[in-house]
Amino acid sequence: GLAKLLRKQFGKYNVILSDIRKPPAHVYQSGPFIFSDILDYKNLCEIVVNNRISWLIHYSALLSAVGEANVSLARDVNITGLHNVLDVATEHGLRLFIPSTIGAFGPMSPRNPNPDLCIQRPRTIYEVSKVHAELMGEYYHHRYGLDFRCLRYPGIISADSQPGGGTTAEYVILSHLYLSFQIVSVLFLVADSWPMVFDDSNARSDWGWKHNYGLPELIQTMLNFTGSNFRMLRAN
Amino acid sequence: GLAKLLRKQFGKYNVILSDIRKPPAHVYQSGPFIFSDILDYKNLCEIVVNNRISWLIHYSALLSAVGEANVSLARDVNITGLHNVLDVATEHGLRLFIPSTIGAFGPMSPRNPNPDLCIQRPRTIYEVSKVHAELMGEYYHHRYGLDFRCLRYPGIISADSQPGGGTTAEYVILSHLYLSFQIVSVLFLVADSWPMVFDDSNARSDWGWKHNYGLPELIQTMLNFTGSNFRMLRAN
Numbered sequence: 001g002l003a004k005l006l007r008k009q010f011g012k013y014n015v016i017l018s019d020i021r022k023p024p025a026h027v028y029q030s031g032p033f034i035f036s037d038i039l040d041y042k043n044l045c046e047i048v049v050n051n052r053i054s055w056l057i058h059y060s061a062l063l064s065a066v067g068e069a070n071v072s073l074a075r076d077v078n079i080t081g082l083h084n085v086l087d088v089a090t091e092h093g094l095r096l097f098i099p100s101t102i103g104a105f106g107p108m109s110p111r112n113p114n115p116d117l118c119i120q121r122p123r124t125i126y127e128v129s130k131v132h133a134e135l136m137g138e139y140y141h142h143r144y145g146l147d148f149r150c151l152r153y154p155g156i157i158s159a160d161s162q163p164g165g166g167t168t169a170e171y172v173i174l175s176h177l178y179l180s181f182q183i184v185s186v187l188f189l190v191a192d193s194w195p196m197v198f199d200d201s202n203a204r205s206d207w208g209w210k211h212n213y214g215l216p217e218l219i220q221t222m223l224n225f226t227g228s229n230f231r232m233l234r235a236n
Numbered sequence: 237g238l239a240k241l242l243r244k245q246f247g248k249y250n251v252i253l254s255d256i257r258k259p260p261a262h263v264y265q266s267g268p269f270i271f272s273d274i275l276d277y278k279n280l281c282e283i284v285v286n287n288r289i290s291w292l293i294h295y296s297a298l299l300s301a302v303g304e305a306n307v308s309l310a311r312d313v314n315i316t317g318l319h320n321v322l323d324v325a326t327e328h329g330l331r332l333f334i335p336s337t338i339g340a341f342g343p344m345s346p347r348n349p350n351p352d353l354c355i356q357r358p359r360t361i362y363e364v365s366k367v368h369a370e371l372m373g374e375y376y377h378h379r380y381g382l383d384f385r386c387l388r389y390p391g392i393i394s395a396d397s398q399p400g401g402g403t404t405a406e407y408v409i410l411s412h413l414y415l416s417f418q419i420v421s422v423l424f425l426v427a428d429s430w431p432m433v434f435d436d437s438n439a440r441s442d443w444g445w446k447h448n449y450g451l452p453e454l455i456q457t458m459l460n461f462t463g464s465n466f467r468m469l470r471a472n
């Protein structure tokens with residue numbers, strides 16, 4: 001995952017992971033891990049000051065399926081938590097990264113191609129809160145000069161780590177079942193109102209985005225990671 | 237204003253006004269008025285239950301200029317207050333009206349004509365919170381069946397009441413100064429990135445919207461109301 005890559009580049013002790021839950025043993029052993037409650041502003045400030053934090057990567061959120069099952073908690077974590085993070089980053093001059101989602105578009109957005117800027121009328125509390133995160137981040141940038149960055153992730157299919165919940169969880173299960181056919185078909189199974197083709201020309205010109213893996217390399221890499229499970233499933 | 241029209245139609249005692257501040261004497265005398273704090277959820281429930289409320293018209297907000305001067309309070313009133321109102325309306329089966337604003341579009345939206353559904357990337361906390369209100373209202377409608385209605389108001393120039401603050405306040409002042417030229421020019425003075433022409437075809441077909449006043453009738457009506465102040469200004 002991201003933490004592993006960051007620690008490789010910046011040093012194990014320069015990247016602190018946090019959660020409100022105890023992680024598995026191998027996470028504790030891999031580097032610094034502390035308690036952090038996104039809804040406790042003082043706790044966030046304390047962590048920033050005590051650890052001389054300069055970058056903040058904010059992943060806390062209840063995703064689509066989990067959020068719909070608990071709208072009130074999703075609103076707290078995804079919106080109040082966002083506000084706390086924006087404030088702590090602004091107050092302490094941190095650089096802030098918050099991911100958004102392709103779900104931030106919604107059924108009325110153009111799907112093929114899908115431009116960066118278009119109609120955004122999504123239909124879940126998770127997606128609505130991500131539109132809010134995009135707008136608030138831009139607002140804090142213009143208003144306070146906050147260095148805010150955001151990327152709209154598609155559903156992430158991970159071979160080496162389990163996702164926290166939501167649609168992404170379905171991907172992992174589905175990817176194990178369908179990988180032999182075509183990875184792309186999984187996307188349509190889960191959310192057929194989502195964008196089909198992204199126009200990534202802004203990302204290519206603004207910050208030099210380019211993909212490292214084509215579809216064949218992607219499938220090969222996934223098979224290398226999940227090989228044993230996958231073969232077992234296909235054997236059935 | 238709206239309260240006067242509603243009381244005329246539904247009866248003086250069937251429309252309750254509220255605020256966290258004491259209103260002027262003539263407001264007290266015009267019908268029921270009570271304390272209501274949008275940030276106190278229990279207080280909202282109490283009012284709804286004790287008064288058998290069935291419709292809720294939610295105007296509490298810090299507008300553009302005032303909001304920028306106090307972002308934290310604007311976020312509380314405009315976003316947390318919104319969430320409280322959505323919850324109380326859903327919980328008690330109220331019909332809910334919340335105005336939005338033409339400021340909910342932003343500098344990247346098409347201006348001429350301006351469609352209902354398009355890019356919305358506004359740049360003030362007030363406008364960002366109104367995009368959030370639109371999306372949350374739609375979400376609560378789809379998720380819980382809430383009867384949520386929303387209208388995007390332009391800057392409102394009132395002849396018979398003073399606005400609460402924000403850009404609208406500038407309008408009243410400007411309208412007194414510029415009314416002799418052309419009322420439309422005021423809009424460009426205040427916010428020249430705002431939409432120029434609205435495509436109101438959806439409103440006309442969805443709920444029979446039509447205008448009662450053209451520009452000549454509008455100016456005549458305003459002059460009748462503000463005649464004395466206006467003549468005084470022009471005399472200088």
